[in-house]
Amino acid sequence: MNGEGAAIEIRDLCKRFGENEVLKGISLRVEHGSTTVILGASGSGKSVLIKHVIGLLRPDSGEIWIEGEAIAQAGERRLNEVRRKFGMVFQGAALFDSMTVGENVAFPLREHLSLSEREIRAIVTEKLNLFGLFGVEDKYPAELSGGMRKRVGLARAIVLNPGMILYDEPTTGLDPIATENVNGMIVEAREKLQVTSVVISHDIGAAFAVADAIAVLHDGRIVEYGAPAAVRASEHPHVRQFLSTWFSRV
Amino acid sequence: MRSPLKGVAAYVTHSFEEVGRFVATTVEVFKWTLRPPYRAGLLVQQMETIGVKSLFVVFLTAAFTGLVMVLQTTSLLAKFQAEGLVGSSVALAVTRELGPVFTALMVTGRAGSAMATELGTMRVTEQIDALSTMAVNPVQYLIVPRVIASMLMMPVLAAIFDVVSFFGSYVMGVWMLGIDQGVFVARTRHYLDPIDITSGLYKAVVFGAIVALISCDKGFRAEGGAKGVGEATTKAVVVSSVAILIADYFLNVLMTNYLPGYLLGGPR
Numbered sequence: 021m022n023g024e025g026a027a028i029e030i031r032d033l034c035k036r037f038g039e040n041e042v043l044k045g046i047s048l049r050v051e052h053g054s055t056t057v058i059l060g061a062s063g064s065g066k067s068v069l070i071k072h073v074i075g076l077l078r079p080d081s082g083e084i085w086i087e088g089e090a091i092a093q094a095g096e097r098r099l100n101e102v103r104r105k106f107g108m109v110f111q112g113a114a115l116f117d118s119m120t121v122g123e124n125v126a127f128p129l130r131e132h133l134s135l136s137e138r139e140i141r142a143i144v145t146e147k148l149n150l151f152g153l154f155g156v157e158d159k160y161p162a163e164l165s166g167g168m169r170k171r172v173g174l175a176r177a178i179v180l181n182p183g184m185i186l187y188d189e190p191t192t193g194l195d196p197i198a199t200e201n202v203n204g205m206i207v208e209a210r211e212k213l214q215v216t217s218v219v220i221s222h223d224i225g226a227a228f229a230v231a232d233a234i235a236v237l238h239d240g241r242i243v244e245y246g247a248p249a250a251v252r253a254s255e256h257p258h259v260r261q262f263l264s265t266w267f268s269r270v
Numbered sequence: 271m272r273s274p275l276k277g278v279a280a281y282v283t284h285s286f287e288e289v290g291r292f293v294a295t296t297v298e299v300f301k302w303t304l305r306p307p308y309r310a311g312l313l314v315q316q317m318e319t320i321g322v323k324s325l326f327v328v329f330l331t332a333a334f335t336g337l338v339m340v341l342q343t344t345s346l347l348a349k350f351q352a353e354g355l356v357g358s359s360v361a362l363a364v365t366r367e368l369g370p371v372f373t374a375l376m377v378t379g380r381a382g383s384a385m386a387t388e389l390g391t392m393r394v395t396e397q398i399d400a401l402s403t404m405a406v407n408p409v410q411y412l413i414v415p416r417v418i419a420s421m422l423m424m425p426v427l428a429a430i431f432d433v434v435s436f437f438g439s440y441v442m443g444v445w446m447l448g449i450d451q452g453v454f455v456a457r458t459r460h461y462l463d464p465i466d467i468t469s470g471l472y473k474a475v476v477f478g479a480i481v482a483l484i485s486c487d488k489g490f491r492a493e494g495g496a497k498g499v500g501e502a503t504t505k506a507v508v509v510s511s512v513a514i515l516i517a518d519y520f521l522n523v524l525m526t527n528y529l530p531g532y533l534l535g536g537p538r
Contacts, residue, residue: 074403100405114400117391128404 026085027052027184027216028073033082035068042068044240045082050233052183055210055217057227059251060237061262066220069237070186073218074106075099087183104132107177107215111189113169115161115176121148122157125176132180147175150212151205167198174205178213185209187219191226203229224266228252236262295409295487299417302410312415320381320416320482321423325430327376332431335368336360336438344447353447357454358461360439365466366533369431370424371518374477377424378510382485385416386506389489390499398490413490417482424478425471432467465531472529473521477514484510 028050035043042065050056060066071077072084075091084092086102094102115124125144129135135143144157151171161169170190177185187206191199203226210217221227227234227248234251236244236259244251244259252263339360347353389412392398401408436458443449485506492502525532 071399076399076402096407100407103403103405106403108400108403110396110400112395114396116397116400117395118388131404131406 057231113173316419332434336435340442357458386489390492420478420482428474
């Protein structure tokens with residue numbers, strides 16, 4: 021069976037928007053419990069790729085298996101069952117701004133489980149505390165800093181104990197200290213929850229800080245894939261040029 | 271240089287795409303209305319937002335519509351010494367046309383624009399994508415309660431418009447212009463049929479669906495940040511307002527042909 025053994029397997033994925041061919045035959049395998057970073061410049065197709073993984077976009081061709089199950093042509097109901105295996109942390113956190121932090125984190129619990137209010141409150145507090153957030157349940161997202169919002173976004177993403185977490189540009193727009201904190205949060209999430217993580221980012225420093233494996237995306241294709249040390253030693257001209265923007269500074 | 275013909279073709283294609291997308295959203299809304307889970311809490315919340323919070327503006331519009339309509343109608347009917355028909359003339363105009371249409375336009379300006387802005391902001395800040403990733407259908411969660419609430423509250427608001435407008439016309443006609451109170455009320459009761467009121471309320475239900483569907487669709491498909499949200503809101507208000515007036519004409523044609531007792535639909 022295709023996709024067997026892997027948490028996520030993508031094969032020959034192509035996607036075009038009008039004249040613009042964004043993904044040109046992506047193949048990628050993400051192992052259980054690993055943190056894979058998809059690294060690429062803006063416009064390389066990272067966000068489009070991750071939206072395929074969670075079923076927000078349908079591919080023109082190619083296949084995606086989530087824990088052995090093909091989702092590219094799955095119906096809405098089946099897709100929703102697969103989506104519950106994931107938590108997703110968005111670039112801007114995507115917290116519901118009309119709800120408090122507590123209501124945001126409780127949202128998936130209220131939608132999918134039949135729990136008492138007391139049980140919901142206990143789980144919300146536990147998940148927030150896990151990422152160093154205390155006493156913020158009644159605050160609104162607008163009252164939090166960017167880094168705190170990302171942490172709330174992660175607490176919401178893991179509240180149903182998913183096996184996989186997708187991070188969309190988790191460090192974009194953060195100051196260096198907040199970036200450090202978010203990197204720590206990604207590592208913590210993997211260590212404490214034993215989850216499979218996929219991070220899309222153009223932040224080279226953050227990628228090398230959290231990754232077990234790095235895939236470099238360029239012009240709709242994965243041009244390099246491997247352990248961080250192997251990617252750093254890559255001979256591919258684009259990879260060398262891209263990484264030099266960071267490693268020449270450190 | 272781009273030829274004018276190509277420009278026209280692109281405009282026509284774009285217009286058909288817009289209509290196609292709107293029809294697709296409407297079909298989605300209908301489909302997800304029938305499917306569980308049914309979120310009564312969200313429906314009540316939207317009924318408050320669309321209905322209760324529009325009360326003041328509908329109240330004001332209705333009162334002044336009644337006042338002005340009587341002022342205008344009296345100056346016309348006085349030429350035929352028929353001031354006694356002022357109350358009934360205004361009541362018929364309001365219940366059949368002005369009540370539902372003005373109410374729908376007011377709700378478009380207040381609640382329709384708010385729906386487009388809220389959903390547009392949710393779209394550009396990825397909150398709608400977040401709903402999908404949490405296995406919650408955004409059409410069912412965001413649009414269905416707004417459409418149902420709008421269809422339920424619009425006739426209620428139109429009925430309130432009718433009543434307030436009648437009081438406005440009474441104040442102007444009887445208290446300020448000195449029309450005989452007995453004649454004013456008796457003639458209104460004589461000429462105003464229940465069908466005049468109910469036909470206006472039927473229209474209001476359709477207008478409720480139109481306002482919510484268009485406003486939500488425009489917001490739901492917003493793109494491009496704050497500018498995109500602003501454009502979506504403007505489009506929602508303009509398209510809804512025009513659609514209400516066009517739909518009003520076709521509803522009149524339909525009701526004249528199929529609703530017994532309406533306009534030319536046979537003897538009373």
